[in-house]
Amino acid sequence: MTIRDGDGEITHPFDDINPGTEIYQYEIRELIGAGGMGVVYQARDKQLDREVALKFLARQLCLDPECRERFKGEAQAAAQLNHPNIIVIHEVNEYEGRPYFAMEFVDGTSLQKYIAKRRLSIEEILEIAIQVSDGLAEAHNRGITHGDIKPSNILMNTRGRAKIVDFGLAAVLAAQGGQKTTDIYGTAGYMSPEQIQGASVDTRSDLFSFGVVLYEIITGKAPFMRDTLGDTLRATRDTEPIPMAEYSSVVPLELQQIVRRLMSKDKDQRYQHADDLRSELRYTLEAVVSGRVRYPGQEARLRSMAVLPFINLSADKEQDYFCDGMAEEITNALAKIKGLRVAARTSAFAFKNVDEDVRRIGQKLHVDSLLEGSVRRAGDRLRVTVQLTDVATGYHLWSERFDREMEDVFAIQDEIAENVVRAMQVILSDEGKQPVSRTQTSDTQAYDYYLRGRRFFHQGRRKSLQYALEMFQRAIAIDPLYSLAFVGIAECCGMLIHFYGESRDIHHDTADKASRRALELDPGLPQAHAARGLVLWVMDRFDEAAAEFERALQLDPNQPRASYYFARACFQRGDFERAARLFEDSCRGQENYEARYFAAQTYSALSKTEEALVAYRLALREIERHVELNPDDAGAYTMGAVSLIRVGERKAGLEWASRALEIDPGDARIQYNVACLFALEGETGKAIECLEAAVKAGFAHREWVEKDPDLDSLRDDPRFKALKWRE
Secondary structure (H helix, E strand, O other): OOEEOOOOOOOOOOOOOOOOOEEOOEEEEEEEEEOOOEEEEEEEEOOOOEEEEEEEEOHHHOOOHHHHHHHHHHHHHHHOOOOOOEOOEEEEEEEOOEEEEEEEOOOEEEHHHHHHHOOOOHHHHHHHHHHHHHHHHHHHHOOOOOOOOOHHHEEEEOOOOEEEOOOHHHHHHHHHOOOOOOOEEOOOOOOOHHHHOOOOOOHHHHHHHHHHHHHHHHHOOOOOOOOOHHHHHHHHHHOOOOOHHHOOOOOOHHHHHHHHHHOOOOHHHOOOOHHHHHHHHHHHHHHHHHOOOOOOOOOOOOEEEEEOOOEEOOOOHHHHHHHHHHHHHHHHHHHOOOOEEEOOHHHHHHHOOOOOOHHHHHHHHOOOEEEEEEEEEEOOEEEEEEEEEEOOOOOEEEEEEEEEEHHHHHHHHHHHHHHHHHHHOOOOOOHHHOOOOOOOOOOHHHHHHHHHHHHHHHHOOHHHHHHHHHHHHHHHHHOOOOHHHHHHHHHHHHHHHHOOOOOHHHHHHHHHHHHHHHHHHOOOOHHHHHHHHHHHHHOOOHHHHHHHHHHHHHHOOOOHHHHHHHHHHHHHHOOHHHHHHHHHHHHOOOOOHHHHHHHHHHHHHOOOHHHHHHHHHHHHHHHHHHHHHOOOOHHHHHHHHHHHHHOOOHHHHHHHHHHHHHHOOOOHHHHHHHHHHHHHOOOHHHHHHHHHHHHHHOOOEHHHHHHOHHHHHHOOOHHHHOOOOEO
């Protein structure tokens, strides 16, 4: 049996290609790496005026057909992949009978050297892990197993972007076709147990190796490395690593569980797909940022659930708004229960019309159970069918069918929420023992208009806000005591003034009266205080607005709209520290790509470069998920474009900006956000043109513009100074 290290079993002296040597269009600069299979040089591509890395097969191996084939296979395997976390192959060729390939040059260092120089925070570790798992997911989804994941095969550029390199073993593993072999390929200390045993290897072997890498990053110790090769292999195969908690008490339990599962000796017990690993890592990073993770010694996680959007089985397909509204109302009712964690609407509704097993959905949402439902509405008759499913087993915990009159819709919602609480055996506090649902109106027609308004409101576009305003006004025309409908009117008017520059004369009085009336009808309603705060803010009465926002958060600390509006108001006043905290708070417990984006922008304004980079990456992931489900959301594309630029993905950022302008070129916010992108790129003329278009379309927030760090490069330009912002 032969053990072949991932870097080869042959060592050799440095190569003899000197700096300045010209190889076709490449000019050699310097030697930057050497291993058993080959050597790597930094070179300049004179034709395309860019830096590249040239990897040559080691001279003494050029006559070995097997080595030449493996070297070629490495290039072919990597060339199939086009992903920001995988090294890009530009060309495969030969020079004087010696194979080489040209690849992307990474200005940085290996992860091995990167972690040797500094101790990484948990956030940084998770960010790197997410990037590597993203690259592995791309390779695995194309049927490619890397076979030699280790710190030296992960490069880190100067912007903190991870790149997977060296797919040399991928070709060997592909050639074996999953068959048992007497040769062992890989690097001792990082190989999976099945690699050591010469058994068939698949993508789960990469996940084991990556678990070893994560353990080493977190603890500074290689878990299986011993003094001799034999001892190292035996430890990998038979010994459980020392628990990470013995090295550090600040490693979240969630992260410990992820690494422990990755390093399971039984590949069936590991993550079965890199996609699943990536989802777990993303959730853990978001939990770390928002302070929701557990550490050794803390209590177990609260019981958790998600309410999926109800399916419309009515003959009238326009009844989707009603089905969504019922699910949202039940979500809001359950979210008030202490001892129960409920996934936010934005997270659960991402699975609307998604054909996927409920257990997989539950795993992605990180909840114990899922509430599904369907609604059939015909005239005044209503049939609602619901079922609560245990995510771990797939068994139903409770199910029910309600055949009622439309006027019973409120009772149905109450009954569903109360049965869910009983089925999950949640231990309620005295406060939680109160009715779980709170009816705002008894008029089903007013309620119907309110649900229509909420659907339009969630879309967030100018036209949809105008439609939402009309629906809320119809609701209060029927029921003048409907406080939530008055909240909707106030919010729509406030957002149309602030975000879309609509006339204050038209909306100020309406917003002021609606927000006051909502509080008169229900002084204890958190949403009413948040709406009043928004209205006072757009009326330039910040101190009064702040008091209302704070009252809303006292009544309901998890009120995302209150913290989001408050954060924007603080940013506009230049109180960046407070704004950053509030933007982070508004992300807690839910996916909120806008708040994530503005949190990153706030860190930039504070010159907190590392925090900003992590925040932009978090924002980018949420934006990517959002546009996948909402491909016509131009605003999300613009925020994604700026985020891409901020993390160093210039080409992708420009493509996203173009997409946004194609979707909605007349929108003021779109033009403004694209202007920010051009300003970041030094495209001053284009940035000014977009700002001029934004002003013309109604965007005119001088105070916001004065604080926006994305526009710093334009401030001395006479054309920028000449822009006529609204006072």
